[in-house]
Amino acid sequence: MPDFHLIGCDFTSRPTRRKPIVLALGSLSGGRIVLSKLERLDSxxxxxxxxxQPHAWIGAFDFPFGLPRALVEQLGWPTQWDACMRHYASLSREAIRATFAAFCDARPAGAKFAHRKTDGPxxxxxxxxxVNPPVAFMLHAGVPRLLGAGAHLPGLHEGDVARVALEGYPGLLAREVLGRRSYKSDTAAKQTPDRLIARKDLITALEHGQTRLGLxxxxxxxxxxxxxxDASGDSLDATLCLLQAAWAQVRHEQGAPRYGLPVDLDPLEGWIVSA
Incomplete structure (x- = not known):
């Protein structure tokens, strides 16, 4: 088994050298998550x-794995996840933007977007x-590559159980520790001392196991x-996802179905691990 059996991924739909995809690689040892290394991918x-690559892993990836059922049904798209994702992957980003904008324009103020059940918790x-963040394009870029690697997405897609992909969300753990304090920005002018202090506070809390995950x-x-x-917060976000992947491994070892995801999750929408 490699020393990075666990993956946390901070994702971007348009990676570059300046703004890469960041992977936090690690392993679980005696209730502690050991960070092995950070890896950056610029495409x-x-x-x-x-x-x-021929590795076994459990990963939490910071992009959505599904679309809201209300949206899919109104658009008349397939309501079976694999078929829906194939259809979605066949569309251009321009077509997605136009389709979703038209959907929102037809809805009342305050309820423009459709939500998944996991968005609440x-x-x-x-x-x-x-936009802000363009998670629809992150789904469009990320999910096909997980499928291309033969990954197993619990509750959504049967694949290679040696490569388990879960939907992560670093904001879930960050808010638990920091509340509404901001800890990151891609804009240099907003990379303030207060945000640096917030990152240090968050790191200290993670080292002491002061989150709902107990790791x-x-x-x-x-x-x-x-x-x-890393004032962008990308390295820290990848590490937060690494903790969510570790929690899923623990739940799996304890006998929980679907790596701790709800047994009644919507098989079209998916669910964010540990929510």
Missing amino acids: LDAFGLWLC AGSSPSMKW RLKLTHAQRDALAD
């Missing part, structure tokens, strides 16, 4: 190739959102500095 092709953005993060001094110094 979607590199991400797809990385997933196809997770506090997540609707997976049909195409402690083990870091070297250099790793702690690297997580704090």
Whole structure:
């Protein structure tokens, strides 16, 4: 077994060298998550190739795995997950934007977007959102590459059970510790001392196991500095997803079905792990 049996992924739908996909790789040892390394991938092709390497893993990926049922049904798209994802992958981003904008325009103020059931407990953005953040495009870019790697998506898609992909969301754990304090920004002018302090507070809480997951993060001094110094928050977000993947592994080892996801999850919408 490799030393990075667990993966946390901070994802972007348009990766570049300046804004790459970040993977936090690690393992679980005696109730502590050991961060092995951070890896950066500057293209979607590199991400797809990385997933196809001959490793066994459980990963939490920070992008939606499904669309709201209300949206899919109103658009007349397939309501079986595999067929829906094939249809979605066949569309251009421009077509997705136009379709979702028209859907929103036809709905009343205050209820423009359709939501998944997981959005409430997770506090997540609707997976049909195409701006700030463009999670609809993240789904469009990410899910086909998981499928291309033969991954198993519990409750949604039967695949290789040696590669288990779960939908992660770092904001779920970050808010538990920090409340509404901001800890990151991609804009240099907003990378303030207050946000640095928030990142350090969050890292300390993770090291002490002060989240609902009850798991402690083990870091070297250099790793702690690297997580704090990444003002974009991408390295820290990948690490938060790593903790969610570890929680799923623990739940699986305890005999929980679907790696701790609800047994009654909507098989079209999916669910955010640990929500």
